[in-house]
Amino acid sequence: MSDGPAENQRPSPRQTASVRLHRFPEDLPAVQNEVLEAVSAHEYPGASEFALRLVLEEAISNAFRHGNKSKPDLHVDVEWAVEPDRVVISVEDQGAGFDPESLPDPTDDDRLELPSGRGVMLIHAYMTDVSYNERGNRVTMVYKRPS
Amino acid sequence: MAADSRLRIQSIESVTQVEFIDRNILDEANIQAIGEEISELIARADTPNLLLSFSNVDHLSSAALGALITINNKVKEKGGALRLANIDPQIYEVFMITKLNKLFDIHESRDEAMESFA
Numbered sequence: 001m002s003d004g005p006a007e008n009q010r011p012s013p014r015q016t017a018s019v020r021l022h023r024f025p026e027d028l029p030a031v032q033n034e035v036l037e038a039v040s041a042h043e044y045p046g047a048s049e050f051a052l053r054l055v056l057e058e059a060i061s062n063a064f065r066h067g068n069k070s071k072p073d074l075h076v077d078v079e080w081a082v083e084p085d086r087v088v089i090s091v092e093d094q095g096a097g098f099d100p101e102s103l104p105d106p107t108d109d110d111r112l113e114l115p116s117g118r119g120v121m122l123i124h125a126y127m128t129d130v131s132y133n134e135r136g137n138r139v140t141m142v143y144k145r146p147s
Numbered sequence: 148m149a150a151d152s153r154l155r156i157q158s159i160e161s162v163t164q165v166e167f168i169d170r171n172i173l174d175e176a177n178i179q180a181i182g183e184e185i186s187e188l189i190a191r192a193d194t195p196n197l198l199l200s201f202s203n204v205d206h207l208s209s210a211a212l213g214a215l216i217t218i219n220n221k222v223k224e225k226g227g228a229l230r231l232a233n234i235d236p237q238i239y240e241v242f243m244i245t246k247l248n249k250l251f252d253i254h255e256s257r258d259e260a261m262e263s264f265a
Contacts, residue, residue: 050206050237057208107246113220115213118245122209125244 013037016081024064024076031078032056035089038082044145051126052087052143058119059091059139067093067137086128087143097136153181156188162264163188164257166200182214186221195227198260202233207241219251228252232260 021027068074074094106117129142155166189195222229242248254260
């Protein structure tokens with residue numbers, strides 16, 4: 001006797017959603033878990049789950065800390081869509097925006113021992129494509145399923 | 148060790164070995180507390196020799212890397228040594244991408260790391 005729905009009767013995870021986050025890091029795990037549940041349902045490899053979990057944390061952390069300057073009354077909007085061959089995630093803060101070209105290289109010798117400044121680099125390393133809106137307060141990340 | 152410690156700590160041959168207790172230990176919510184707990188270990192030691200085992204870690208963010216850099220700086224300031232061990236390939240890739248594999252002394256196993264303190 002089972003306590004809940006049978007395996008084949010459980011609702012499928014959402015494939016696309018738009019959520020508004022108000023607190024960091026408290027609101028991060030829920031959106032990570034929902035995206036990863038959809039990714040798992042599409043049978044992406046484990047390395048994909050690792051990458052997507054990481055970039056969600058980096059992008060959302062940057063949005064709250066740098067975009068919103070950690071102001072408690074500002075929110076961050078996350079939109080995501082999981083498709084069979086790609087995942088698209090957008091993260092938008094309420095800040096003035098920034099110029100991604102202006103970021104220093106955290107791997108320079110004189111920056112290697114600094115404790116911060118690696119989030120954007122990791123996003124670019126793991127995502128297939130990364131783009132920003134003109135204002136610089138919204139990042140869109142595309143991850144293509146590895147072949 | 149505090150009742151709600153996230154670390155398993157033991158001292159062996161003048162080396163303080165630290166292991167993280169649960170797999171999500173290095174997420175944003177826990178980083179600060181972990182950093183503070185390890186900083187206390189460093190502060191209490193005359194010459195801190197610290198081995199961090201990542202055997203239970205399957206996720207690492209730039210915030211965790213920042214905490215590790217801060218720990219490394221504190222250990223060096225006191226003339227001590229820091230070793231990292233048991234890092235799985237996905238986590239190690241993060242160190243490589245950020246070139247922090249050049250900053251940290253990383254070993255495959257705890258035993259190998261312990262030998263390096265000699």
